[in-house]
Amino acid sequence: MSYSVSFPGGDVSYEFESSFGQQGYFNPENGIIITDSNIARLHEERFNGYRTIIVPGGEATKTLQHIDSVVNQLIGLEADRQTVLVGVGGGMVTDLTGFVAAIYMRGVSFCFVPTSLLGMVDASIGGKNGVNFGDYKNMLGTIRQPSFLLFDTEFLKTLPQQEWSNGLAEIIKYACIFDNELFEQLEQHDIDYYQHDQTALNALIRRCIDWKNKTVQEDELENGVRKLLNFGHTAGHAIEQKYDLPHGAAVAIGMVIACKISEKIAGLSPDITSRLIELLKRYKLPATLDFDADEIMNILKMDKKRTRSTIDYIVLEFLGHAAIRKLSLEDIREALNTFAHGSHNQPR
Ligand SMILES: NC(=O)c1ccc[n+]([C@@H]2O[C@H](COP(=O)([O-])OP(=O)(O)OC[C@H]3O[C@@H](n4cnc5c(N)ncnc54)[C@H](O)[C@@H]3O)[C@@H](O)[C@H]2O)c1
Ligand SMILES: [Zn+2]
Numbered sequence: 001m002s003y004s005v006s007f008p009g010g011d012v013s014y015e016f017e018s019s020f021g022q023q024g025y026f027n028p029e030n031g032i033i034i035t036d037s038n039i040a041r042l043h044e045e046r047f048n049g050y051r052t053i054i055v056p057g058g059e060a061t062k063t064l065q066h067i068d069s070v071v072n073q074l075i076g077l078e079a080d081r082q083t084v085l086v087g088v089g090g091g092m093v094t095d096l097t098g099f100v101a102a103i104y105m106r107g108v109s110f111c112f113v114p115t116s117l118l119g120m121v122d123a124s125i126g127g128k129n130g131v132n133f134g135d136y137k138n139m140l141g142t143i144r145q146p147s148f149l150l151f152d153t154e155f156l157k158t159l160p161q162q163e164w165s166n167g168l169a170e171i172i173k174y175a176c177i178f179d180n181e182l183f184e185q186l187e188q189h190d191i192d193y194y195q196h197d198q199t200a201l202n203a204l205i206r207r208c209i210d211w212k213n214k215t216v217q218e219d220e221l222e223n224g225v226r227k228l229l230n231f232g233h234t235a236g237h238a239i240e241q242k243y244d245l246p247h248g249a250a251v252a253i254g255m256v257i258a259c260k261i262s263e264k265i266a267g268l269s270p271d272i273t274s275r276l277i278e279l280l281k282r283y284k285l286p287a288t289l290d291f292d293a294d295e296i297m298n299i300l301k302m303d304k305k306r307t308r309s310t311i312d313y314i315v316l317e318f319l320g321h322a323a324i325r326k327l328s329l330e331d332i333r334e335a336l337n338t339f340a341h342g343s344h345n346q347p348r
Helices: 037-042 064-076 091-106 117-123 153-158 161-178 180-188 191-196 198-218 225-230 233-243 247-265 270-282 293-301 329-342
Strands: 002-007 010-015 031-036 051-055 084-089 109-114 128-133 136-143 148-150 310-318 321-328
Touching (some): 051 064, 091 117, 091 128, 117 198, 161 180, 161 198, 161 270, 161 310, 198 225, 225 233, 225 310, 233 247, 247 329, 321 329
Parallel strands (some): 010 148, 031 051, 031 084
Antiparallel strands (some): 128 136, 310 321
16 A cells, blocks of 8 residues: 655655565665664565665664764765665664765665564654764754655564564554544553454554654654654653663653653543553553662753753643643652652563
């Protein structure tokens, strides 16, 4: 199924329920694949005939040092302004590919074939392409849309279980902030169901893509509604950094913290927080963590979204409806303290 989505920064063609082997956008003459070592090993035969740049798998690769190496390889492969860079991988690969494509020869065409669930529902969409700098995540980056996105769920057959949960954390996020029907649907099922029902999985991915596209179309540069996508990510990022948790696990805990804050300042019913906690468990995500509130506060103070003494925090007013509130550091400290003391379970 093909369709096109218009963003202020350009049109993107979507090839949904598609097959990597049967696309007409690039060929071995103009396309250069960029992928990571895990995907290259598991899907080697798919890249036959293509010039392929393989970077090490893992977040540590999303740095300028690796960009340097990729650029060197592009020069070695005689990539020119007609070349299309094809990022085949999870969010690490697609971010890196988008970044390189923005700077190589002052910009070449690029496209993405997301291979992780998180990549399909989140990272490959929206045109943000960031790389890390030292301890700072996505500190350097560009906003530039790929020419097309190809979704081939065959790739998900080799996706590790942990990565399914990571993707589902973002899916649960969309349900919380935009879509109470989706939340109810998720409450009826589990990971196993989506892994075995291709139609349900495609519908789930498509629904999330549509939410993200709609949000980015309204606010490509993240001045308003796109900020809602940070639900669960403010405390989540701090926890991820401090406790070295998988992104999905940290966002899961961050969403619960955001709900507790929402109960206090936005009138969210505590029932919704309880339902979220149950839903996270259902998708093998943690909902609690013993953490040091002061340490997390110190990291939050560095948050790039902070303006003077307040932080733009995404809260839920009710299920399926989020809002941006400016919270004082004191409000957040208080909420974190309650949460840190009220929970004594370590994540899985
Ligand atoms: N640009 C954006 O808007 C945006 C949004 C969200 C996240 N991100 C970025 O995305 C990254 C996270 O994405 P991710 O979770 O996909 O990470 P990832 O790309 O590191 O992939 C996670 C792991 O799964 C493996 N993998 C991916 N597809 C596979 C497959 N089909 N079979 C087997 N293994 C596979 C990878 O090798 C890796 O080990 C972060 O760098 C984050 O900053 C970007
Ligand atoms: Zn996220």
